[in-house]
Amino acid sequence: METNHSGSSWNLAKLDSRMKTCLLVCLIAMLSYLTARIGGALVIRPQTNWPFWPGNVIVVSILLFVPRRIWPILMAAAFGTYVLYDLQTGMAIRSTVLLILSDTVEVLTAALGFSYFFEGVPQLYSLKALGKFSFVAGVLAPSTGAFFGALAASGSYWTSWRISFFSEAIAFFTVMPAILGWVGHIRSWVRGLRAYYLEAAGLIAIIVTLSYFLFVDRRASALPAFTFFLVPFLLWSALRFGTTGAGTSATIVAVLSAWGAAHGRGPFTGTAPINNVLWLQLFLLSAAVPFMFLAALVEGQKRDKQELRESEKRFRLVADSAPVLIWMSGADKLCNFFNQGWLKFTGRPLEQELGDGWASGVHPDDLEQCLAVYSAAFDARASFEMEYRLRNFEGHYHWILDYGVPRFESDGTFCGYIGSCVDITERRLSEDSLHILSGRLIHAQEEERSRISRELHDDFSQRLALLGIGLGQLWKNLPNSDVEDRAHVEEMLKATKELSSDLHSLSHQLHSSRLEHVGLASALTGLCREFGKKHNIAVDFTECDIRHKIPIDVALCLFRVAQEALGNVLKHSQAKGVQVELGANADGVSLRIRDDGRGFNTELNNPEAGIGLISMRERIRLVGGRLLVKSEPGRGTEILAEVPVSASTKGVKARAQTTGK
16 A cells, blocks of 8 residues: 555656646747747848847746756757747748757857856856856857857858847846846745835836837937937846846847837938847947946845845844853944843943943953953954953952954954953852962961971970980990990981981971071072082072062062972982072062973973972962973973062962952
């Protein structure tokens, strides 16, 4: 049952396709015969010259809308009616055969040429498209058709070739744009455009009436100058209705002017018939081609504007649907667009945000830097990225990460900026929490170091000192004859002194009392001297004149940075020399440590640099400073720490705790 049903459906589809083909055959045969009779009425005798032949153009237009497999059937139907008409008019068999050959070559050349250049039906919406159309319709197809068509005439070959060429070219530039345009209008018929079609009907009526009085009426003037009365209406049709209007108007003028010339009326009847044909064809070309190019230019601009409007609509739809805040500014730095996401976030209408109104929502502490970054990037036509706080609809400030990129036209003209913003409040709060935790850990570490240092200094060092005194007394009480025991006690006493010295050095590393009592410079001097002496590395310490009073937390931070940097030199650098420089400027103090070791690539995640650099950066951040690291493989490492003297750990912690609120 399923097979039979499937077979029945296929048969019905095949039958339906055949019915459509039969209807097309009947339609093209009827149109071709009617066109042949109209063309016969336009012949200028006695040479039987066609100044305008629309038959082949109608066939080509129909072929472009149907599958290629039925082209031979439709062409046979069309050309069969041409043969029938030629036989009815008594045309010689030789001439009929040559004309059918000419029509066949021309139709195939045009249909295949349009299909190749336009991949289907030509769309004359730009000068580029019209240029391709002109090559096929104004050069390729008419010239190939005229090559054989001129052989059918009895006069001069080149005169006949010229007349045949122009008659076909005129038809392509008049009838074909009209057919393609009206088919497109029928496919996209819109009821709301009644006024548009009423205007078109009125214009057609005016052109028909005026052309009738200029070319057909018995009182039509023989002066060609009167044809200029058509120019305003041809302009109207081209500017208002595009290539469809220009083609339709030119077709009306071509048919009526050719009919008038064929019947001895109008301005193209004053000279010999052969000259009348030439002047008429030149007039029709001038009435079709310039206005067709004007119409294509206008339609291209309209289409570009429509595409721009549609593009803007799509952009606004995407922008309003995006889960980010989007803004745009013009070349004057003033913002001209904010998406719905931005407006919902701020709770303000678009009118209040436009221009520089958006700046009223930026946190006062961030506004100056925000505008400075934006202006600098704008003047440099460069992308930018910045963070600032923006007030939301509830009156709370949220941290915003703003990315901005310049916009340029296709010709390179700068037209402003477009930016997208992301709410990073949660991330900033997490970072601040981590920073606070890191600061507390470092603070706890320092307290623990101080406690351990005190234990080592006040307890273990004293106990070792007592142990040393006891060993010394024991060594003195042993008789001189007991050489072996005295030697053992002496070695123990020596080891005890070394252990006491190491504990003392470790105590100073954990907590430098020298730093508290004599200052940073003296503490760094002792650190460098002890490090160089112990590890046999040349450490050169220099101190510039520091007039600022360095807070203890800043001094401790820089001292720890120096300790960590020297530790990295020992562990990883394999350097033979180190330079440590303590300097000052108008804002604060700086510490620079350079070595001549093997260095490393700072762009890579180097585990050797690892936790040491992280610890240094975090310490510097806690006192409001910055840390710069410069290093290259084989060229050593340079670490620069800069800290403002006004910074203090407590002040920075307080700022960190209030960040984002």
